[in-house]
Amino acid sequence: xxxxxxxxxxxxxxxxxxxxxxxxxIPNIIAPFILTLVALMLFRSAxxxxxxxxxxxxxxMGMWGNTLxxxxxxxxxxxxxGTLESVLAVPTSMIWIIAGRxxxxxxxxxxxxxxxxxxxxxxxxxxxxxxxxxxFILAFVLTLISLACLGLVxxxxxxxxxxxxxxxxxxxFPIYVGTGTMFPIALLPFWTQPLAFSLGPTWGIDAIxxxxxxxxxxxxxxxxxxxxxxxxxxxxCYLVIAVWLFKQVDHRARRxxxxxxx
Amino acid sequence: MADxxxxxxxxxxxxxxxxxxxxxxxxxxxxxxxxxFTMSLFSIAFFVYVAKYVQNPDVSVAFVAVxxxxxxxxxxxxxxxxxxxGEEKEQGTLQGVLxxxxxxxxxxxxxxxxxxxxxxxxxxxxxxYAAFLFGVDFSSANLLTLAAVVLMTTFAMTGFGLMLSxxxxxxxxxxxxxxxxxxxxxxxxxxxxxxxxLPAFLQPISYAMPMTYGTEAARAAVSGASxxxxxxxxxxxxxxxxxxxxxxxxxxxxxxxxxxxxGTMERLY
Numbered sequence: 001x002x003x004x005x006x007x008x009x010x011x012x013x014x015x016x017x018x019x020x021x022x023x024x025x026i027p028n029i030i031a032p033f034i035l036t037l038v039a040l041m042l043f044r045s046a047x048x049x050x051x052x053x054x055x056x057x058x059x060x061m062g063m064w065g066n067t068l069x070x071x072x073x074x075x076x077x078x079x080x081x082g083t084l085e086s087v088l089a090v091p092t093s094m095i096w097i098i099a100g101r102x103x104x105x106x107x108x109x110x111x112x113x114x115x116x117x118x119x120x121x122x123x124x125x126x127x128x129x130x131x132x133x134x135x136f137i138l139a140f141v142l143t144l145i146s147l148a149c150l151g152l153v154x155x156x157x158x159x160x161x162x163x164x165x166x167x168x169x170x171x172x173f174p175i176y177v178g179t180g181t182m183f184p185i186a187l188l189p190f191w192t193q194p195l196a197f198s199l200g201p202t203w204g205i206d207a208i209x210x211x212x213x214x215x216x217x218x219x220x221x222x223x224x225x226x227x228x229x230x231x232x233x234x235x236x237c238y239l240v241i242a243v244w245l246f247k248q249v250d251h252r253a254r255r256x257x258x259x260x261x262x
Numbered sequence: 263m264a265d266x267x268x269x270x271x272x273x274x275x276x277x278x279x280x281x282x283x284x285x286x287x288x289x290x291x292x293x294x295x296x297x298x299f300t301m302s303l304f305s306i307a308f309f310v311y312v313a314k315y316v317q318n319p320d321v322s323v324a325f326v327a328v329x330x331x332x333x334x335x336x337x338x339x340x341x342x343x344x345x346x347x348g349e350e351k352e353q354g355t356l357q358g359v360l361x362x363x364x365x366x367x368x369x370x371x372x373x374x375x376x377x378x379x380x381x382x383x384x385x386x387x388x389x390x391y392a393a394f395l396f397g398v399d400f401s402s403a404n405l406l407t408l409a410a411v412v413l414m415t416t417f418a419m420t421g422f423g424l425m426l427s428x429x430x431x432x433x434x435x436x437x438x439x440x441x442x443x444x445x446x447x448x449x450x451x452x453x454x455x456x457x458x459x460l461p462a463f464l465q466p467i468s469y470a471m472p473m474t475y476g477t478e479a480a481r482a483a484v485s486g487a488s489x490x491x492x493x494x495x496x497x498x499x500x501x502x503x504x505x506x507x508x509x510x511x512x513x514x515x516x517x518x519x520x521x522x523x524x525g526t527m528e529r530l531y
Binding site: 021026030031034035037038039041042043044080166169170173174176177182183184187188 | 289293296297300301304305307308309311312313314315316318321352434438441442444445446448449454455459460
């Protein structure tokens with residue numbers, strides 16, 4: 001119960017931070033937003049479902065971009081403000097605090113998907129005919145949770161480095177490429193595919209497309225439910241890794257006493 | 263009289279040296295190299311694979327790869343340079359810099375100098391990827407013209423970044439502006455699709471940005487155009503770069519005045 005309370009408080013705290021200075025949403029989602037618009041320009045001669053394919057990919061990039069940036073910068077900001085040591089020293093394990101933040105950050109990523117949707121409908125005049133709305137919502141929510149779990153792994157790793165900002169910037173495009181947000185991952189070189197398959201968002205966006213597109217033929221072999229099952233297993237793995245990493249980080253931070261160094 | 267020339271030059275040089283030292287004080291050389299080698303690779307890869315998937319007849323893999331290779335200069339010339347004032351503010355050193363009698367132009371242009379070198383290296387690596395990983399045919403390319411285009415684009419984009427940097431003096435953070443202008447070029451500069459795809463009322467924005475001329479000149483250079491063939495594009499690009507630097511200086515002084523009078527210089531959050 002105490003842990004849930006910590007998650008809720010961290011969630012609320014992150015929300016208050018966001019509303020106090022919402023301009024930070026722009027750096028977090030500008031790349032996915034522009035990349036989707038570029039893709040829509042390239043897809044302009046294509047038919048409705050292909051455009052919807054791009055829009056869904058853009059929404060996914062938005063959620064992912066926000067998770068990544070917020071994970072990286074929530075640690076880096078604490079370091080800048082000089083509050084990181086205090087957060088680590090409280091009796092509640094830091095992972096619950098970061099979990100609350102990660103859930104909020106993934107949720108804010110939905111905003112990007114919404115902006116892209118509005119542009120797609122109003123400017124590009126794309127009809128939004130979702131094939132199966134309940135399955136779409138289910139895949140969407142589970143993908144959001146998976147992203148939050150992945151964000152936890154990154155957050156724990158970022159605690160240890162003063163270069164979290166650089167790593168955050170550096171990881172954005174590799175994930176967009178690796179998870180096939182805008183194109184089927186079959187186009188990628190074969191040796192990169194194990195990496196793509198180890199990422200929850202790869203399965204998440206595939207499941208979302210299975211639910212949304214009526215004639216989705218370039219999907220992964222496991223299909224909608226298979227995608228969700230694999231994503232769930234991966235999310236549990238991320239959680240286990242994150243818990244283990246946070247324990248290591250906690251130990252190392254107390255031993256080396258260089259947590260606040262930047 | 264000699265001091266009027268020597269002092270700004272001295273400030274310029276020391277500012278350039280300091281910027282390089284400051285970069286490596288917080289960023290390990292290994293991480294810097296990783297950034298240098300991976301940043302352009304994945305951004306080019308993203309658009310190349312989108313182009314392969316879309317198969318738009320106007321947009322070949324070479325069109326996208328060359329455009330994005332040149333656009334990679336924006337990561338340093340726009341993002342890093344635009345953040346110069348914002349970073350000073352973040353570190354709490356902006357006021358210390360501004361109360362010194364040193365020439366502002368020398369300080370901030372000097373700060374950007376290392377990024378020009380950084381930018382040239384980034385674009386060089388990006389063109390290497392375009393040729394050897396993404397299969398762009400450079401057999402008929404005029405490398406001298408391409409080098410001139412890269413040099414001019416880096417200069418002009420750094421000037422553009424300096425102009426944007428002046429906003430960081432007044433705003434809470436320059437990060438927002440830096441991010442917007444880093445990526446907006448992908449949409450407006452003809453990097454990924456012809457500018458004619460944009461609505462007519464947006465096209466003037468494209469022609470107010472130096473990268474637009476750079477990408478067109480780079481594609482011409484890869485097709486074998488000589489420097490004379492692209493001289494018009496290079497001249498337009500240089501002109502925009504110079505105007506951006508001058509305008510940036512005026513904006514820098516204006517925003518400095520505004521920040522002083524409104525007491526916002528220290529405002530971060």
